[in-house]
Amino acid sequence: MQLDEHLKTLGADEGLHQVMMACAQGVYEISNIVRTGAALGYAGTQNVFGEQQLKLDVASNDVLLKVLREQPLVDYVASEELPEEIQISKQKAGTGNVENSAEFSIAFDPLDGSSLVDVNFAVGTIIGIYPKGSFIGKKPGEMHAAMIAVYGPRTTLFVALKGKGVHQYLLTDGGFMLQKTELKIAEEGKYFAPGNLRACLKNPGYKRLVDFWLEGQYTLRYSGGMVPDINHILLKGKGVFTYPGYTDEPNGKLRLLFECGTMGFAIVEAGGAVSDGKISMMEKSIEAIDQRCPIIAGSVKEVEKALSFLI
Ligand code: P6P
Numbered sequence: 001m002q003l004d005e006h007l008k009t010l011g012a013d014e015g016l017h018q019v020m021m022a023c024a025q026g027v028y029e030i031s032n033i034v035r036t037g038a039a040l041g042y043a044g045t046q047n048v049f050g051e052q053q054l055k056l057d058v059a060s061n062d063v064l065l066k067v068l069r070e071q072p073l074v075d076y077v078a079s080e081e082l083p084e085e086i087q088i089s090k091q092k093a094g095t096g097n098v099e100n101s102a103e104f105s106i107a108f109d110p111l112d113g114s115s116l117v118d119v120n121f122a123v124g125t126i127i128g129i130y131p132k133g134s135f136i137g138k139k140p141g142e143m144h145a146a147m148i149a150v151y152g153p154r155t156t157l158f159v160a161l162k163g164k165g166v167h168q169y170l171l172t173d174g175g176f177m178l179q180k181t182e183l184k185i186a187e188e189g190k191y192f193a194p195g196n197l198r199a200c201l202k203n204p205g206y207k208r209l210v211d212f213w214l215e216g217q218y219t220l221r222y223s224g225g226m227v228p229d230i231n232h233i234l235l236k237g238k239g240v241f242t243y244p245g246y247t248d249e250p251n252g253k254l255r256l257l258f259e260c261g262t263m264g265f266a267i268v269e270a271g272g273a274v275s276d277g278k279i280s281m282m283e284k285s286i287e288a289i290d291q292r293c294p295i296i297a298g299s300v301k302e303v304e305k306a307l308s309f310l311i
Contacts, residue, residue, distance in 0.1 A: 015104070019068075023127050034117060056111055056114050074106055083289075089101075121224065124149055128265065135257055140282050146269075154170060168235070183237070193230075198246075203310075208309050233297075233299075254295055
């Protein structure tokens with residue numbers, strides 16, 4: 001079954017369906033850019049986090065901005081590659097040619113882990129679809145849907161629809177075809193994806209947690225790409241992903257709006273748990289576009305065990 005048809009069977013409302021199909025078109029175009037090496041090397045610019053932008057980052061960002069600007073229902077957009085949120089509905093309405101019929105605001109990381117492309121590791125696109133309006137003050141739990149693309153040996157797409165589960169589609173010559181429905185994460189499972197291991201030096205609780213996993217003979221599954229690493233948990237149906245902070249960087253590296261909130265939404269929709277170390281990521285208020293936060297995510301009991309060491 002095609003993505004378009006399956007979204008209808010899931011009961012996605014018409015406007016959300018329209019915007020999700022536009023995002024899927026963007027993912028299709030980004031997949032082609034990644035696979036053909038159409039944009040290699042550095043762009044000579046930095047993002048708001050001071051990270052050198054690759055031509056791939058800029059090209060992927062341009063693709064999503066293009067497809068979203070064509071959507072009358074999109075209000076604000078925010079990208080990891082842009083310094084601030086943009087109200088594209090107002091830009092259009094400002095020309096007097098469109099009354100503001102916007103319903104959704106969309107935050108995205110157009111190519112997460114892009115620096116891994118040059119070693120041919122899997123990377124991904126992370127898209128969070130929120131109610132309209134500024135992202136500031138919203139919480140990830142308010143999302144209508146999350147879309148997560150994985151550019152690996154195959155291009156696959158997760159769709160997490162609020163209250164309607166997580167589903168996986170494979171990009172084929174005939175478009176995105178349904179592969180797996182109702183993905184579920186079991187309460188526990190011995191896979192671990194320990195990000196920011198350098199934190200063990202100054203965060204003794206993290207060192208004890210890693211020792212717990214090693215003594216428990218957990219299987220390591222960490223690639224340095226958040227999307228493929230959490231893809232593994234969703235498809236194996238178990239495991240835990242961590243990227244904690246430590247004294248030098250108490251909030252760690254990953255972004256609430258562009259990474260932790262959206263990936264966490266999909267994990268919760270699949271029956272898992274996601275925390276910033278203190279509260280559920282779904283309840284964490286977005287205070288700034290570039291806000292970073294620690295993340296512990298995956299099987300409910302694995303997250304609980306991890307938190308018992310980290311708190
Ligand atoms: P480290 C990729 O750059 C990324 O933003 C996430 O996709 C990934 O989980 C993390 O950084 C990896 O960070 O410190 O292991 O390189």
